[in-house]
Amino acid sequence: MRKFNKGLVYLLFAIPVITQLYPLLWLLMYSLKTNEEILDGNFFAFPRAVQWSNYKTAFESGSYLKFLSNSVFVTAVTMICVILLSSMVAYAISRFRWKYGNLVMTIFLMGMMIPMQATLLPLMIIFKNVHILNTHLSLILPYIAFSTPVSVFILSGFMKAIPHEIEESAFIDGANVYRIFRSIILPVSVPPMMTVCILTFINIWNEYILAATFISSEKLKTLPFGVYTFVSQYSVNYGAIGAFLVMGALPVILIYFFLSNQITKGMVAGAVKG
Amino acid sequence: MMKVLKVPARTIAVFVLPCLLLYVCLVFVPIVVSIYTGLLKWDGLTPSNFIGLGNFKDMFFNDPIFWPSVRRTLLYAVASMLEIPLCLLMAILLNRYLRKANTLVSIYFTPVILSVVIIGQLWKTIYNPASMGGMLNGVLTSLGLESWTHNWLTEPNIAMFALYFVSLWQYFGYHLLIQFTGVQNIPDELYEAAKIDGADGFKADRYITLPLIVPIFKISIVLAFIGSLQAFDLVMVMTGGGPAHATDVISTHMYNSSFLSFKYGYGSAIATFLVAVCLVFTGFINFFFNKLEKKYN
Numbered sequence: 150m151r152k153f154n155k156g157l158v159y160l161l162f163a164i165p166v167i168t169q170l171y172p173l174l175w176l177l178m179y180s181l182k183t184n185e186e187i188l189d190g191n192f193f194a195f196p197r198a199v200q201w202s203n204y205k206t207a208f209e210s211g212s213y214l215k216f217l218s219n220s221v222f223v224t225a226v227t228m229i230c231v232i233l234l235s236s237m238v239a240y241a242i243s244r245f246r247w248k249y250g251n252l253v254m255t256i257f258l259m260g261m262m263i264p265m266q267a268t269l270l271p272l273m274i275i276f277k278n279v280h281i282l283n284t285h286l287s288l289i290l291p292y293i294a295f296s297t298p299v300s301v302f303i304l305s306g307f308m309k310a311i312p313h314e315i316e317e318s319a320f321i322d323g324a325n326v327y328r329i330f331r332s333i334i335l336p337v338s339v340p341p342m343m344t345v346c347i348l349t350f351i352n353i354w355n356e357y358i359l360a361a362t363f364i365s366s367e368k369l370k371t372l373p374f375g376v377y378t379f380v381s382q383y384s385v386n387y388g389a390i391g392a393f394l395v396m397g398a399l400p401v402i403l404i405y406f407f408l409s410n411q412i413t414k415g416m417v418a419g420a421v422k423g
Numbered sequence: 424m425m426k427v428l429k430v431p432a433r434t435i436a437v438f439v440l441p442c443l444l445l446y447v448c449l450v451f452v453p454i455v456v457s458i459y460t461g462l463l464k465w466d467g468l469t470p471s472n473f474i475g476l477g478n479f480k481d482m483f484f485n486d487p488i489f490w491p492s493v494r495r496t497l498l499y500a501v502a503s504m505l506e507i508p509l510c511l512l513m514a515i516l517l518n519r520y521l522r523k524a525n526t527l528v529s530i531y532f533t534p535v536i537l538s539v540v541i542i543g544q545l546w547k548t549i550y551n552p553a554s555m556g557g558m559l560n561g562v563l564t565s566l567g568l569e570s571w572t573h574n575w576l577t578e579p580n581i582a583m584f585a586l587y588f589v590s591l592w593q594y595f596g597y598h599l600l601i602q603f604t605g606v607q608n609i610p611d612e613l614y615e616a617a618k619i620d621g622a623d624g625f626k627a628d629r630y631i632t633l634p635l636i637v638p639i640f641k642i643s644i645v646l647a648f649i650g651s652l653q654a655f656d657l658v659m660v661m662t663g664g665g666p667a668h669a670t671d672v673i674s675t676h677m678y679n680s681s682f683l684s685f686k687y688g689y690g691s692a693i694a695t696f697l698v699a700v701c702l703v704f705t706g707f708i709n710f711f712f713n714k715l716e717k718k719y720n
Contacts, residue, residue, distance in 0.1 A: 173533065357540050357659075398541045
């Protein structure tokens with residue numbers, strides 16, 4: 150039995166650390182250099198003098214805070230609606246006795262295979278006709294719709310396993326379905342809800358194409374679209390572009406730094422849905 | 424014994440309808456609209472003409488961009504799937520050689536959580552010509568490999584591979600994480616039992632890890648495949664399908680036909696094709712892996 154050389158294995162582990170992190174660190178360096186430093190080709194050098202002015206330019210001319218708050222608003226509303234709506238459906242599918250439970254589940258599961266971009270044009274036509282194009286609503290509605298399948302799947306899987314005795318005794322005490330849902334089912338379902346939150350957050354926070362297609366007002370843009378426009382407008386101010394990219398990545402990186410375990414677990418749970 | 428709640432239809436409606444209606448209206452209705460629009464000749468402004476399957480005929484027989492974009496999409500899928508066995512090997516090694524590999528896996532995972540816009544712009548900067556501060560060309564030049572430098576994103580023969588690479592780079596951590604979780608979930612007792620029977624190391628992997636990892640492997644394959652069929656954002660951000668359609672995939676071709684050339688009917692026909700391909704391939708992969716799982720059990 151031939152065994153791998155230990156040193157070789159550790160080298161194998163180290164390579165991806167460099168390949169996956171170095172580009173991000175390089176971007177950070179890049180964002181702190183002057184244009185001349187960037188162009189003179191010393192790629193591994195630290196900035197000679199840290200150029201915070203790049204961040205100042207990016208911050209002042211890029212309406213960063215506007216984009217950030219738009220992203221926070223759109224993502225938060227989407228997350229709240231997804232949690233509420235999909236836990237209601239999940240409850241009905243997993244705990245009620247009715248004929249069409251499986252059918253409803255199948256409809257949701259089918260949706261997981263439908264590519265979002267195939268709905269771009271028809272959605273645009275529909276939104277134009279109901280006059281909500283270029284509003285945050287035109288983003289939030291499809292975001293909710295495309296986040297529900299996974300959420301319903303994860304939540305109903307969890308709810309199926311809640312012991313029936315809890316519900317039963319509440320029922321005997323005279324609580325109705327709504328009451329049981331609100332004060333028993335929702336509180337115990339917090340762990341899968343966290344998973345749903347993480348998945349929805351990562352997907353929606355980073356979504357770019359719908360935003361770029363449906364939004365045209367500068368003041369309504371979300372962060373990824375905002376980053377994209379900034380980069381195309383300031384195409385030769387390399388340092389400022391770097392700074393804006395770093396600022397664009399920062400919120401997610403910070404959240405990931407504190408919650409990396411929950412996030413990786415959530416993403417696996419989301420992947421295992423199929 | 425009340426196993427499952429029996430509630431009036433009205434209550435069920437209250438719980439199910441808000442979500443279901445929203446979902447059907449925003450996912451299924453658009454697909455149906457899209458299938459119908461695919462049968463029209465329509466520019467979005469002037470009245471439309473019903474031309475039946477005319478768009479599909481054009482797409483299959485007269486469009487010089489269509490088949491190459493399908494080929495690139497499939498190549499994208501194959502490239503992403505080839506990465507997965509490597510991830511599995513790394514996952515097995517990580518699990519064997521390190522007690523606490525979670526931190527390392529979290530580090531590998533970092534690019535996954537970033538927006539494609541950030542990833543795309545970052546790599547555009549890396550791929551830039553050396554005169555614009557591009558890192559890759561700069562490194563090659565300083566190693567004396569000047570002849571290897573390229574305009575990575577503007578040379579038609581290379582641009583697509585440059586894009587594949589970014590995608591493989593971004594999702595490496597994702598597949599590794601999935602495989603790693605799968606390997607971790609295999610109970611240690613199985614390996615101990617195998618050791619007693621004289622099988623350890625790679626022999627144990629052959630008879631224990633591989634069969635048990637099949638379902639997890641399938642998840643990665645489906646994700647990679649569906650992800651590549653839908654590959655879109657990255658191409659849009661980095662090249663928009665250019666230069667001269669050299670990096671067009673199915674969905675960018677659809678987007679450009681609809682939103683740049685204003686061929687709404689034609690774009691919808693491509694969208695219909697995309698949905699059909701996604702459904703067929705997902706079905707096929709599931710079928711294939713169900714057979715494989717049966718064979719192993």
